[in-house]
Amino acid sequence: MRTSAWIAVSAVSLSAISVSYAKGVVPEDANGLAPLAPVATGNPSPSSTADPTSSQSAAPQPSSSASASAAAGGGSGNNPAPKPSKSTGSSGSSASSTPPKPNPPPAPKPVIKTVNSDVINYVTNGLQKNLQISVTFSDATITDIQILQGDTNNGIGKAYPVLIQAAISAQGTAFGNYTGATYTTNAFKTAVSNAISKR
Amino acid sequence: MAKDIYTSDLNLQQKRAVRLGSKKRFKREREKDILESIWVFSVVAVICFFLLEGGIPKVITTQTLLDATNRLSALIATNLLLVQVILISRAPWLEKTYGLDKTTRAHKRLGKPIIYLLLLHFVSSIVAYSVRNELNFFEELGSMLGEFISVVAALIALAGFILVVISSLVAVRRRASYEVWYLIHLTSYVAIVLAIPHQLDLGSEITGHPIGQMYWLSLYFFAAYNIIYFRILAPILRSVRGKLVVSKVVPEKNNTTSVYVTGRKIEKFNATSGQFFMLRVLTPGQWWRPHPFSVSASPTKDYIRFTIGNRGDDTAQLQNLKPGTRVMLEGPFGVFTEVVRTQPKVLLMAAGIGVAPIRALVASMAAKPGDVNVLYRVKDINDAALLEELKEICNARGFALTLSDGPSAVERENLSREELELRERETILAIAPDVVHNDVFICGPIAWSKSVEKTLRKLNVPKHAIHSEEFAW
Numbered sequence: 004m005r006t007s008a009w010i011a012v013s014a015v016s017l018s019a020i021s022v023s024y025a026k027g028v029v030p031e032d033a034n035g036l037a038p039l040a041p042v043a044t045g046n047p048s049p050s051s052t053a054d055p056t057s058s059q060s061a062a063p064q065p066s067s068s069a070s071a072s073a074a075a076g077g078g079s080g081n082n083p084a085p086k087p088s089k090s091t092g093s094s095g096s097s098a099s100s101t102p103p104k105p106n107p108p109p110a111p112k113p114v115i116k117t118v119n120s121d122v123i124n125y126v127t128n129g130l131q132k133n134l135q136i137s138v139t140f141s142d143a144t145i146t147d148i149q150i151l152q153g154d155t156n157n158g159i160g161k162a163y164p165v166l167i168q169a170a171i172s173a174q175g176t177a178f179g180n181y182t183g184a185t186y187t188t189n190a191f192k193t194a195v196s197n198a199i200s201k202r
Numbered sequence: 203m204a205k206d207i208y209t210s211d212l213n214l215q216q217k218r219a220v221r222l223g224s225k226k227r228f229k230r231e232r233e234k235d236i237l238e239s240i241w242v243f244s245v246v247a248v249i250c251f252f253l254l255e256g257g258i259p260k261v262i263t264t265q266t267l268l269d270a271t272n273r274l275s276a277l278i279a280t281n282l283l284l285v286q287v288i289l290i291s292r293a294p295w296l297e298k299t300y301g302l303d304k305t306t307r308a309h310k311r312l313g314k315p316i317i318y319l320l321l322l323h324f325v326s327s328i329v330a331y332s333v334r335n336e337l338n339f340f341e342e343l344g345s346m347l348g349e350f351i352s353v354v355a356a357l358i359a360l361a362g363f364i365l366v367v368i369s370s371l372v373a374v375r376r377r378a379s380y381e382v383w384y385l386i387h388l389t390s391y392v393a394i395v396l397a398i399p400h401q402l403d404l405g406s407e408i409t410g411h412p413i414g415q416m417y418w419l420s421l422y423f424f425a426a427y428n429i430i431y432f433r434i435l436a437p438i439l440r441s442v443r444g445k446l447v448v449s450k451v452v453p454e455k456n457n458t459t460s461v462y463v464t465g466r467k468i469e470k471f472n473a474t475s476g477q478f479f480m481l482r483v484l485t486p487g488q489w490w491r492p493h494p495f496s497v498s499a500s501p502t503k504d505y506i507r508f509t510i511g512n513r514g515d516d517t518a519q520l521q522n523l524k525p526g527t528r529v530m531l532e533g534p535f536g537v538f539t540e541v542v543r544t545q546p547k548v549l550l551m552a553a554g555i556g557v558a559p560i561r562a563l564v565a566s567m568a569a570k571p572g573d574v575n576v577l578y579r580v581k582d583i584n585d586a587a588l589l590e591e592l593k594e595i596c597n598a599r600g601f602a603l604t605l606s607d608g609p610s611a612v613e614r615e616n617l618s619r620e621e622l623e624l625r626e627r628e629t630i631l632a633i634a635p636d637v638v639h640n641d642v643f644i645c646g647p648i649a650w651s652k653s654v655e656k657t658l659r660k661l662n663v664p665k666h667a668i669h670s671e672e673f674a675w
Contacts (some may be wrong), residue, residue, distance in 0.1 A: 023250035
């Protein structure tokens with residue numbers, strides 16, 4: 004290549020790269036996970052918190068982060084460690100999601116409902132994987148998601164908290180893939196849609 | 203018997219024009235610039251796409267850095283690997299601009315950087331996952347291998363690529379035979395395919411986004427099309443349709459033989475003087491080993507002639523080819539032809555078996571008497587293949603032919619580089635005093651061509667006017 008052409012090509016390339024870097028930088032992504040791109044439509048903020056009464060009934064709400072971190076903990080300790088047992092997971096979620104407190108204000112009370120998805124079977128490279136989640140709805144709003152059973156090998160466990168956050172903020176499945184866990188992402192989305200349809 | 207054939211080649215000379223001048227050169231350089239920019243931009247596009255998707259987040263931690271290194275090195279390496287495939291596909295659109303030796307050289311140069319990128323990808327991916335999983339490197343590697351069959355395949359692919367690059371290192375290459383090297387090199391195709399599953403399994407850049415998907419899919423298909431069609435199907439189809447056979451084998455001088463290949467519509471190959479073909483002799487022992495041979499007479503509609511020197515390997519067996527043997531031709535290749543010529547005056551320099559393309563050029567070059575000077579260098583006059591033909595053509599066309607025989611000056615007198623250069627200088631200036639304004643075509647052993655090229659540069663012959671053909675595998 005002639006020098007002049009080479010200079011032109013390098014200049015264009017460098018500017019293209021720097022522009023894409025500037026555009027692509029995600030403001031806060033502290034845990035270094037690949038960015039998910041939630042297509043934020045509808046009502047991203049949990050509507051239930053606006054209601055003073057429901058703040059109690061939506062008790063599992065703060066536990067959404069707690070459950071996420073629990074899943075993350077399970078994920079980080081994962082590999083040789085036993086998988087988070089299904090029974091405790093399911094019982095925990097059902098227990099936490101059924102606290103109908105005996106204060107009956109006449110205000111329209113959101114219906115809290117926890118739905119377990121079907122067990123989603125998916126295959127990664129010939130290996131059979133199962134994923135089952137439970138989704139907690141406050142009326143039509145997804146307020147919490149728990150992993151009842153799921154693969155946690157190879158850092159996949161770390162994907163769940165991120166996927167859960169993404170699904171809650173997208174209120175559905177319109178979000179990007181978790182880098183390195185494409186199949187798990189897809190299975191997770193299937194499970195979320197499945198739970199929504201069962202609600 | 204050979205005589206009547208080559209004189210017919212001389213009689214073929216029809217009046218034809220060749221475009222000359224610097225405009226032609228600039229046009230060729232522009233074509234090269236465009237092609238090279240395209241592949242640079244393909245890599246840049248991959249990087250940009252990665253960044254646009256937030257490949258490098260604002261907060262840079264060890265984890266993000268490892269992730270980014272892991273993915274970016276994989277993406278660039280994959281892109282370059284596919285460029286490698288295209289470079290070696292011998293596609294005519296690439297071939298007519300660069301010539302096979304240039305594309306092959308680019309292919310050779312790109313090999314090592316790709317291996318470094320792949321190793322970087324391998325190490326950084328395992329480290330990135332092991333940090334995430336709080337495992338040590340080998341535990342993580344083990345768990346990845348146990349978990350993903352595709353990762354096992356990718357690791358085998360990596361080993362294959364490393365083997366290919368090692369076998370191509372100059373030091374190894376000198377020792378191993380062409381055949382061994384060729385067989386090892388075939389594993390790179392297997393390796394490319396073996397690496398695909400783990401990209402689909404774990405690489406969301408490839409499967410995750412529609413634009414990314416489209417880019418990678420089309421790049422894979424483009425590379426596959428070029429290599430499968432141009433490198434494999436086209437030669438087979440043309441050879442089968444043309445029913446190519448060796449029609450005649452004529453011993454020339456010591457250790458050289460001319461082989462005439464004929465077939466139906468053989469002129470459809472559109473070969474010109476100075477080009478070469480990969481010749482595959484379809485016998486049980488040799489069909490898988492093609493060898494490059496230059497056309498040694500202007501191709502006609504009846505035959506293509508090759509003149510083959512005995513280098514001791516497979517070429518020894520080719521000396522005993524039987525007429526009627528089926529052959530396959532890949533080609534024509536090379537721009538050691540008049541497409542690179544920009545000057546009216548030409549100096550043709552041949553050494554040893556390098557005479558073959560020079561002989562063809564002498565017969566076919568568009569020139570007035572006196573425009574072309576020929577230097578033919580041989581160690582032993584008894585080895586001077588095609589000398590009689592050269593003499594006859596030069597006489598008929600009014601070109602000056604200089605034969606220089608005897609052992610090379612270096613061997614004889616242990617000359618230093620300076621002394622050698624002085625002699626070469628004298629020789630060249632004696633033949634073509636105005637060599638600065640000549641196009642110089644050089645074909646011969648690499649050491650000799652390099653030395654002559656250096657001398658010519660010292661004589662202020664511009665680089666773009668020096669055309670030298672290496673037989674590049």
